[in-house]
Amino acid sequence: MMHEKVRVKLSELIGLAFQKMGVTVEVQSTYKTLVEPPNLELAHLAFGCFIVSKELKKSPALVASELYQSITDHFDLTEYGVQSVVAAGPYINFKLTPAFLFKNVVSDILDHSYFQRELIGPDLAQKTMIEYSQPNTHKELHVGHMRNLCLGDALIRLMRRAYGQEKIISSTFPGDVGTHVAKCLWYIKNHISEFEFQEQSGSDERGEWLGKMYSAGNLKLEDEASNPEQFERNKKQLTDILKQLENQSGEFFDLWKETRQWSIDLMNKVYLWADVTFDRWYWESEVDAASVETVKKYYTEGKLQKSEGAIGLDFSESNLGFCLLLKSDGTGLYATKDLELARRKFEEFKIQKSIYVVDQRQALHFKQVFKTLEHLGFEQAKDCFHLQYNFVELPDGAMSSRKGNIVPLMHLVSSMEEHVQHEYLNRYEKEWTKTEMEHVADAVAKGAIKYGMLKQDTNKKIVFDMNEWLKLDGESGPFIQYSYARINSLIKKFSYDHSQKINGELLMHAAEIQMMQHLMNFNSQILTSADGYKPASMCSYLYDTAKKFNVFYHECSIGHAENEDLKKARLSLAYATGLVLKEGLALLGIPVPERM
RNA sequence: GGCUCCGUAGCUCAGCUGGAUAGAGCAUCGCCCUUCUAAGGCGAGGGUCGUUCGUUCGAAUCGAACCGGAGUCACCA
Numbered sequence: 001m002m003h004e005k006v007r008v009k010l011s012e013l014i015g016l017a018f019q020k021m022g023v024t025v026e027v028q029s030t031y032k033t034l035v036e037p038p039n040l041e042l043a044h045l046a047f048g049c050f051i052v053s054k055e056l057k058k059s060p061a062l063v064a065s066e067l068y069q070s071i072t073d074h075f076d077l078t079e080y081g082v083q084s085v086v087a088a089g090p091y092i093n094f095k096l097t098p099a100f101l102f103k104n105v106v107s108d109i110l111d112h113s114y115f116q117r118e119l120i121g122p123d124l125a126q127k128t129m130i131e132y133s134q135p136n137t138h139k140e141l142h143v144g145h146m147r148n149l150c151l152g153d154a155l156i157r158l159m160r161r162a163y164g165q166e167k168i169i170s171s172t173f174p175g176d177v178g179t180h181v182a183k184c185l186w187y188i189k190n191h192i193s194e195f196e197f198q199e200q201s202g203s204d205e206r207g208e209w210l211g212k213m214y215s216a217g218n219l220k221l222e223d224e225a226s227n228p229e230q231f232e233r234n235k236k237q238l239t240d241i242l243k244q245l246e247n248q249s250g251e252f253f254d255l256w257k258e259t260r261q262w263s264i265d266l267m268n269k270v271y272l273w274a275d276v277t278f279d280r281w282y283w284e285s286e287v288d289a290a291s292v293e294t295v296k297k298y299y300t301e302g303k304l305q306k307s308e309g310a311i312g313l314d315f316s317e318s319n320l321g322f323c324l325l326l327k328s329d330g331t332g333l334y335a336t337k338d339l340e341l342a343r344r345k346f347e348e349f350k351i352q353k354s355i356y357v358v359d360q361r362q363a364l365h366f367k368q369v370f371k372t373l374e375h376l377g378f379e380q381a382k383d384c385f386h387l388q389y390n391f392v393e394l395p396d397g398a399m400s401s402r403k404g405n406i407v408p409l410m411h412l413v414s415s416m417e418e419h420v421q422h423e424y425l426n427r428y429e430k431e432w433t434k435t436e437m438e439h440v441a442d443a444v445a446k447g448a449i450k451y452g453m454l455k456q457d458t459n460k461k462i463v464f465d466m467n468e469w470l471k472l473d474g475e476s477g478p479f480i481q482y483s484y485a486r487i488n489s490l491i492k493k494f495s496y497d498h499s500q501k502i503n504g505e506l507l508m509h510a511a512e513i514q515m516m517q518h519l520m521n522f523n524s525q526i527l528t529s530a531d532g533y534k535p536a537s538m539c540s541y542l543y544d545t546a547k548k549f550n551v552f553y554h555e556c557s558i559g560h561a562e563n564e565d566l567k568k569a570r571l572s573l574a575y576a577t578g579l580v581l582k583e584g585l586a587l588l589g590i591p592v593p594e595r596m
Numbered sequence: 597g598g599c600u601c602c603g604u605a606g607c608u609c610a611g612c613u614g615g616a617u618a619g620a621g622c623a624u625c626g627c628c629c630u631u632c633u634a635a636g637g638c639g640a641g642g643g644u645c646g647u648u649c650g651u652u653c654g655a656a657u658c659g660a661a662c663c664g665g666a667g668u669c670a671c672c673a
Contacts, residue, residue: 042616324671334673423635460602551637557632574632
């Protein structure tokens with residue numbers, strides 16, 4: 001959809017100019033072909049004549065020069081906001097008047113109408129569910145989980161803005177059953193005293209403690225596995241625990257209920273911190289039993305195959321191997337649950353599209369599940385998409401219980417906040433209240449973590465190096481937040497007046513033009529990021545915005561502007577930039593501090 | 597071996613629905629705080645875009661093959 005006024009106006013001009021030449025060109029294709037030149041000395045927007053040249057069977061440069069003639073012969077350029085037009089090889093280079101840019105970009109940002117423009121027609125937007133954050137209860141919650149959380153949340157926000165609030169549904173699928181739970185409970189029962197357990201149950205760190213118990217259990221079981229006698233005994237105990245959980249009775253079921261809640265409390269703490277909410281929580285325990293029944297039903301209907309005593313589907317012809325849905329002992333697997341879950345999502349929410357934000361190791365799993373859905377006749381299968389991302393590693397390699405290098409997430413957050421307070425905010429110690437210090441430290445830590453998790457493309461590894469991330473310079477969330485805070489203090493210092501009339505044509509400095517031209521692209525950027533599932537590209541855009549603002553800030557003094565009108569105009573441009581930064585960061589789930 | 601992802605500056609990465617001289621950050625070196633917050637700005641050095649072939653008027657971008665790295669390949673999640 002064509003939402004950018006400047007491009008629409010130029011597209012009209014080009015379309016009419018072609019018409020004078022006896023050539024019909026769709027406005028939409030012109031709109032899409034209007035590109036930004038390598039530098040603003042050349043043009044503000046350029047039209048490349050490649051596509052038309054193909055149709056006309058003329059060289060692009062010839063088409064360009066003819067189009068140039070048509071434009072200059074027949075049209076009053078000022079009516080289209082064009083300051084100058086030049087034919088440069090295959091390109092038509094347009095420079096726009098500052099007044100035109102100001103009116104169609106900055107003014108609309110200032111009155112917020114820019115942020116409300118419809119980007120995609122509601123008829124074109126599909127009802128979509130995005131599932132993200134699948135943490136396990138009874139396990140550690142660490143930085144690794146942040147990548148998924150930040151990615152999913154940013155995607156939700158971007159897509160809601162792009163396609164409409166009501167079209168996008170968020171869901172989560174925590175794993176509250178399975179062997180990891182059994183291992184944790186096993187360890188508590190065998191190696192933790194009743195006294196210590198009671199003590200922990202009153203602690204606000206009990207969620208984290210549970211994670212430690214899982215790790216300890218895992219290590220203990222690994223160690224004891226070398227002894228056949230112990231191995232058999234442990235295996236039997238674990239089976240007993242799982243049986244109790246399945247039958248929903250017994251001491252382990254009671255222990256599970258109690259400790260499960262501890263983990264959920266921790267998840268909620270993290271989600272509250274991250275400002276993440278889910279429309280629907282799907283529990284693994286909720287679909288577990290039902291998924292087995294569903295698969296059995298499909299099997300009796302003859303839709304599934306039996307192989308080596310197990311039930312599933314053979315996709316080896318499409319190089320996807322065998323999708324196992326029922327083990328030979330009659331129990332289900334991960335794919336079994338995901339199949340049932342997908343079915344429920346389709347029915348419960350009537351979604352047309354289903355996105356799974358899950359780590360890239362599950363690529364084959366999801367291909368199999370989607371293929372199975374297709375095989376079972378679910379139309380939505382073709383619009384199921386696995387958004388895969390690469391791991392988060394630490395400088396010394398992967399996170400592991402054995403290495404003991406797992407830092408609980410909320411501990412990490414606290415130490416980042418502390419660092420921000422002591423290293424950066426200490427200069428305001430006398431000026432600010434304690435509450436404001438904490439509030440800003442909270443925002444900056446969020447900016448550092450979330451931006452850091454999002455700025456890199458999903459299929460690249462992220463190395464989380466605490467010391468590097470704390471530097472907060474260069475391309476970082478805090479850099480952008482800092483730019484915002486400076487804008488905000490300019491606004492206060494020079495008492496920006498919302499109702500004043502601005503003379504946009506005064507903004508003719510290269511840095512000012514560049515700023516306006518860049519702000520123009522914000523909405524297009526939202527669409528690009530949402531369509532491509534790429535919060536990272538929004539990150540670069542905002543970083544670019546902040547950098548361009550810094551150039552403007554250094555080159556075009558507001559306080560020392562030559563006259564009052566110019567000062568007002570510059571101030572309004574700064575204000576508009578601040579609004580875009582704030583709005584853009586919000587789409588990534590990152591808050592802005594009013595000062596820092 | 598099959599499949600998936602990655603390979604761009606010393607390091608970490610943008611750019612990839614083909615188009616104007618390949619861009620950032622970090623690191624290194626040089627300038628700019630009596631001037632709107634130096635968490636900043638300006639400048640310098642640094643690249644056979646893994647290799648080869650192909651498609652095209654035009655390839656970092658598309659296709660094929662190969663090389664190098666990571667992940668994954670039925671009773672774990």
